[in-house]
Amino acid sequence: MEKWKQVIIGVVVVLFLGVGYLFYNKESEERVVDEFVVESEEVVPSETVERLEIVVYVTGAVESPNVYTVPEGARVGDVLSLAVLTDEADPEQLNLAQLLVDGVKIIVPKKGDAPVAQGVQSAELEPNGVHVNSATKDELMSVPGIGPAKADAILNHLKENGPFKSYEDLGNVKGFGEKTLESMKPYLLVP
Known part of the structure; x- marks a missing residue:
């Protein structure tokens, strides 16, 4: 295989892995935000926070x-x-x-x-x-x-x-x- 084709395939693989990593990280952050409410530097499960x-x-x-x-x-x-x-x-x-x-x-x-x-x-x-x-x-x-x-x-x-x-x-x-x-x-x- 020609060298330039190998470089393009390598760049595409790296981009694919980078996008996958970013997507996975964003989903895990959203889950943490949905499950907890931060108050006074203390993490509290959201179901215990009382809405007045x-x-x-x-x-x-x-x-x-x-x-x-x-x-x-x-x-x-x-x-x-x-x-x-x-x-x-x-x-x-x-x-x-x-x-x-x-x-x-x-x-x-x-x-x-x-x-x-x-x-x-x-x-x-x-x-x-x-x-x-x-x-x-x-x-x-x-x-x-x-x-x-x-x-x-x-x-x-x-x-x-x-x-x-x-x-x-x-x-x-x-x-x-x-x-x-x-x-x-x-x-x-x-x-």
Whole structure:
């Protein structure tokens, strides 16, 4: 066989082996990426990495009232884009930038409905109690010991001072002494 044919065959064999090696290496890297997630220089099997999600219920002036699962860190505006607002909706009454909390019920008001407290989402009565920072007047009045006046006082405090950061902050609301707070503690949820 002529020397130039041997050189061409050698180059083709070397190229074939090189491409095969690169292809094999790329496949093994992809398998490692699929099987493990690297966090803090520690290799952890991907099935042990928890994906954090929260569940919220959206109702009111939306086309698709439903329970939605969204990633932790989602905001009211994010979930409302999934529920699709109707023409009657008044989203200006809601804080679209507010972070969502697991288990919250968001009621989208219609234009002309009574104003919702700024920065507050509506929340339904849950087995563990009412979320003070997101409850409506009716939901607050479902708590034993809270009538219309105390519910209004809570909502006014929320409008003027923002959300409660602890249960003890409720003591700043007019009409809430130590005994009143203690009796309502099992029914009220504060972050």
